[in-house]
Amino acid sequence: MTKKRQETHSFEREDEIIGRDDDKAALLKLVLESQSEENVYIIPIVGFGGLGKTALVLLVYNDEMVKSHFELTMFVCVSNVFDVKLIVANIIKSVTNQAPDQNLEMDQLQKQLRDKIDGKKYLLILDDIWNEDPEQWSRLKKLLMGGTNGSRIIVTTRSLKVAKITNKCESHVLKLKGLSDDDAWSLFKKIAFEQRYVDSTNSTFVEVGKQILKRCGGVPLVIKTIASTLSLKETENEWHSFKEYELAKISQIEGDILHTLEL
Known part of the structure; x- marks a missing residue:
């Protein structure tokens, strides 16, 4: 197929x-x-x-x-x-x-x-x-x-x-290459904090967010997909849980990562 x-x-x-x-x-x-x-x-x-x-x-x-x-x-x-x-x-x-x-x-x-x-x-x-x-x-x-x-x-x-x-x-x-670290963070922050459930100045959310961002490889679609998911999670525990469990399932092989995110 x-x-x-x-x-x-x-x-x-x-x-x-x-x-x-x-x-x-x-x-x-x-x-x-x-x-x-x-x-x-x-x-x-x-x-x-x-x-x-x-x-x-x-x-x-x-x-x-x-x-x-x-x-x-x-x-x-x-x-x-x-x-x-x-x-x-x-x-x-x-x-x-x-x-x-x-x-x-x-x-x-x-x-x-x-x-x-x-x-x-x-x-x-x-x-x-x-x-x-x-x-x-x-x-x-x-x-x-x-x-x-x-x-x-x-x-x-x-x-x-x-x-x-x-x-x-x-x-x-x-x-075309992936986004720079600064541009990747700008994109991530714009989406992940847009619901205002979490504070973009809170050091804990920022730290976890940047750890998650490292797994995204600078790929805009991956960043948007993950940041959109996080934008609906309101607590630090939910962000930590996403990083430790859900994110760990995502392969970083270029051809696989988008397919995994779709699933």
């Missing part, structure tokens, strides 16, 4: 994203300033689940400089199934705000797509790509190369192999 990831969308509140200012600046530079021999340049963002790849992309996607720089901006959630026909239909839908006729053949869809994007400077986000088959990627890429100079495609993926397939120039692959 494969679990389908919850579908992403193109909106994110900037004030809810902590610790990604440097990554945003680096991505903006690649999107707005980097030069390429190809009209359409592909920027992969790679990192394991929960690091906030989509959130970072949306910071840039919704930036006013970016909006004014491109004639078209499009966002498509790809996820587990890399179906070229479906992706093309969803790109068209992102441009027109209307789904194309489901009875259209691939040839008709590709003509619609090229009619919408060819000759325009566009930004396309392809979020959460898992496909590691170069041939499949090549089929899609051929349909997207008609944009004018300065067009960009941002790809988010958990797989370094996907990143290398989409862009062989490693210097233009943005590898």
Whole structure:
């Protein structure tokens, strides 16, 4: 069985994203300033689940400089199934705000797509790509190369192999890392103490909170999940109990931690 990831969308509140200012600046530079021999340049963002790849992309996607720089901006959630026909239909839908006729053949869809994007400077986000088959990627890429100079495609993926397939120039692959200790604590504190059940100045809660935070590895989704759980626990004993018993069950292996938290 494969679990389908919850579908992403193109909106994110900037004030809810902590610790990604440097990554945003680096991505903006690649999107707005980097030069390429190809009209359409592909920027992969790679990192394991929960690091906030989509959130970072949306910071840039919704930036006013970016909006004014491109004639078209499009966002498509790809996820587990890399179906070229479906992706093309969803790109068209992102441009027109209307789904194309489901009875259209691939040839008709590709003509619609090229009619919408060819000759325009566009930004396309392809979020959460898992496909590691170069041939499949090549089929899609051929349909997207008609944009004018300065067009960009941002790809988010958990797989370094996907990143290398989409862009062989490693210097233009943005590898996302966990949050710094200070940023991780800011995020944790913002959520864990938001219910006002516990006092963020109480040294006992702060000490236990920081011990718990060490287990989160700087991963924003893990921090949010655990901090949200703690925000409903009112006593020191409950926080200690969570640290000693529930937290001990969580594996710190990158691929396992999110699955464990889901359970």
